[in-house]
Amino acid sequence: MADKGDCVALADAIASLREQIREAAERARHLPKKERFRITEVEVELTVVAEDSVRAGAHVGWWVFKAGADLAAKDIVTHKVKLKLDVGDIEVGSDTQTN
Numbered sequence: 381m382a383d384k385g386d387c388v389a390l391a392d393a394i395a396s397l398r399e400q401i402r403e404a405a406e407r408a409r410h411l412p413k414k415e416r417f418r419i420t421e422v423e424v425e426l427t428v429v430a431e432d433s434v435r436a437g438a439h440v441g442w443w444v445f446k447a448g449a450d451l452a453a454k455d456i457v458t459h460k461v462k463l464k465l466d467v468g469d470i471e472v473g474s475d476t477q478t479n
Contacts, residue, residue, distance in 0.1 A: 390428060390442035394463075397424065401467060408473035416473040422465045427458050 388396075401419065408416050427445045445458070 387429070387443040387445050390426070390444050390461075393426065393444040394465075397422070397465075401470060401472070404472035405470045408471050411473040416471050419467055419470045419472055422467055423462065424465065425460060425462045428461050429456050429458050 401422070429443050429445070431441045431443060442461075
């Protein structure tokens, strides 16, 4: 298995994405309407590895590799996972105005 410093649990990665979307929505509440946009779906592609847990009754753990992780020197098999997440209709924005 890869060094745990190179990866994060899949559930934690998705939870972090959810939190970032919520934070963006909260920030957008304070922006002018013209600087806001809507997100209804998020598509994410991740490089993951599956690992069997040695604990009795435990299941396979899925780990997402962090950006910049050196996978070439590791003796692991990675998988690409693409997720489409329906986030409803969330209004988000940016503090930077774009033209």
